[in-house]
Amino acid sequence: MRPGLRSPAASLGVNEKGGADGGQGRTEARGGGGLRVVPEGSSSSRVIVHVDLDCFYAQVEMISNPELKGKPLGVQQKYLVVTCNYEARKLGVKKLMNVRDAKEKCPQLVLVNGEDLTRYREMSYKVTELLEEFSPVVERLGFDENFVDLTEMVEKRLQQLQSDELSALTGSGHVYNNQYINLHDIVHIRLLVGSQIAAEMREAMYNQLGLTGCAGVASNKLLAKLVSGIFKPNQQTVLLPESSQVLIQSLSHVKEMPGIGYKTAKRLEALGISSVLDLQTFSPKILEKELGISVAQRIQKLSFGEDNSPVTPSGPPQSFSEEDSFKKCSSEVEAKNKIEELLASLLNRVCQDGRKPHTIRLIIRRYSSENHCSRESRQCPIPSHVIQKLGTGNCDVMTPMVDILMKLFRNMVNVKMPFHLTLLSVCLCNLKALNTAKKGTIDYYLTPSLSTTSRSGKRSFKMKDSHMED
DNA sequence: TGGGGTTAT
């Protein structure tokens, strides 16, 4: 059963060649309502979809353990319920709710620990890869959201369309603001075809991965993202341009605009700007002086629903990191143990990825009553002889890397003085495809992993543990 | 507030 998923997309795909205009151009709306042919590429209007999985971590947990289905479920990290399924939401549990409060609100709440992100990360990339099959231009936003630029795909489908099929064209899912659809308007047509593709994407996600989610289709990322959240869960919505202003004006505060975060919202508040209309009508010059030209111009355009930022293909990750938060870490030995644990997991991940990190970073958070958000970091290059050992089996790569990390640690923390940390994080970044050693060069033949070593599958890096018996 | 990510300065 799939509540909320709309009827399958009208079949558009496999028609004979030709299309309405013989493939030489596109039909475009004219004032009088008729269709005319315009040259390729004359329209700059894009079709973007934002795909947003429903309570992603909870869905992954319910797939792992189907007995959880139907019960109110929360995913716990430390003392927080970071997300929960809709059964739990009906009973008053909210995202990022304290475990105490959640249990009080909902005593039957089932909690699973979600501090290890491995399965979520893996499922997340399966979703992105599935979407990339539709069109390669997919941008990830967190683990549970993706943007896809459908412009080209829509164009291709329109070229396959017979002119008599145009009059019968239907979209899929909801139309925002219940707006009237004008089939003589090429922009409407393109967005409707986008909504059909969005429906196919959600269908594929469900059939192949067992995941449900929402989608929003619009002419840019901002609007696609805003409109995807209108009907939830497991539904989709298309925004036609005439309703853009209704959508953005429906936001009750500028902080709800993606791109305006906590800091900027505070600064806007200080200028007396709280509504979207306030931001639209505020003096651009003064805004530029207060926020800098870059932020000012960008967010003021956002307030009009304008967003020309491209969908940037995410590709493989730029960095791998693991972190752990805790009440208190106040000794070097304690820190070293935690750092070793973080690093061991990271080395397994980076080993499976195949690329090699050239930079390592250590991040800490110090205890403090105020400003609890701030972190400090130190980074350094990974020595080339260590890089080469990465992924090459039995060599102990832990020891040199832990040594580096502890040097970074002592650079940040004066271990001769009392300290109190609440978070440690290790990040491997500056990932490079291989060795950069080119074939035929001296380096190539001097690089053991390139010509001689056979690549075996996964190996795991064990933490050395003196208490462990063989 | 967790355990991640990204880009800009």
Add this chain to the structure above:
DNA sequence: ATAACCC
């Protein structure tokens, strides 16, 4: 190295 943004 930090600060801002996103989830």
